[in-house]
Amino acid sequence: MTVSFLTVDEFAEGQRLDNYLLKHLKGVPKSHIYRVIRKGEVRVNKGRKRAEYKLQIDDVVRVPPIRVSSPIEAHTSNSLKKLLQDSILFEDRGMVIINKPSGLAVHSGSGINTGVIEALRNMYKDPIELVHRLDRSTSGLLMIAKKRSVLKSLNEQLSNHQIEKRYTALVNGVWSKKRHTIDAPLYNNSRYTVVDSRGKNAVTHFQPLKNFHNDDFEASLVDVTIETGRTHQIRAHAKYAGHSLAGDDKYGDKIFEQQVKKKGLSRLFLHAHQITFTNPLTDQIQKAQAPLTKELVSFLDKL
16 A cells, blocks of 8 residues: 545545545545544645645645555446447537436446446546436436536536426326326335335426227336436336336336236336436537437337
């Protein structure tokens, strides 16, 4: 273990020193980080700083020898690079928007070494950050910021409900063709997200587009908008409403799941097809769209 020096990039500008170290020193207890800061073993531009010091771009942070969790090197295969390159729908100096394939995680963790963000960092060689997330099994629009100012602006828009995200989903059963709003708090119990008064407020709107009847098979194609961004929000609210999503092995109806599998669906039928936001660089309202994937269109043609 040796002393290391970290240079603050624009995504860490304005971040507290203690939070910056917690992010970079994986597995190190908070108490130990505060101890080395207090003892002056951590230096910023060769000077002592308090834990609450707000970092400035190009600050050089001296980190004393500390044992951290061994990082797993993210490897980006050529096929993954090409997949992501082909998935780019929009790019400017401040952001990139991709059409994320189903089955690809947005970040590493839980046994996954490389997600979208790690792969893109490997490709761009510059600091970039996720603006929001999509479930691994969900396909569609994903926004990534290339500048901290853009990330901050888009995060503020998300917090103020100024970004509209629309999804297409196929759900179990016939749903009357009117707008259905589910306003029910969601609580994550580490295994599932459930409607529970202990949870955070969550609002989801379901607008049925087309109903399917085929013998004992019934389903509805719906357009979904969300006012909040809770973990598994659409899936949990759909289940709560009695219309679980097709291909949902976690919240789905077993009989419905058997039916859609027999008909050839091998993934979650949930696709983020449209996002409307204000581009921080142009201050203009912008809309990005991603049509349904070929596999989902092909499945609908069979119904």
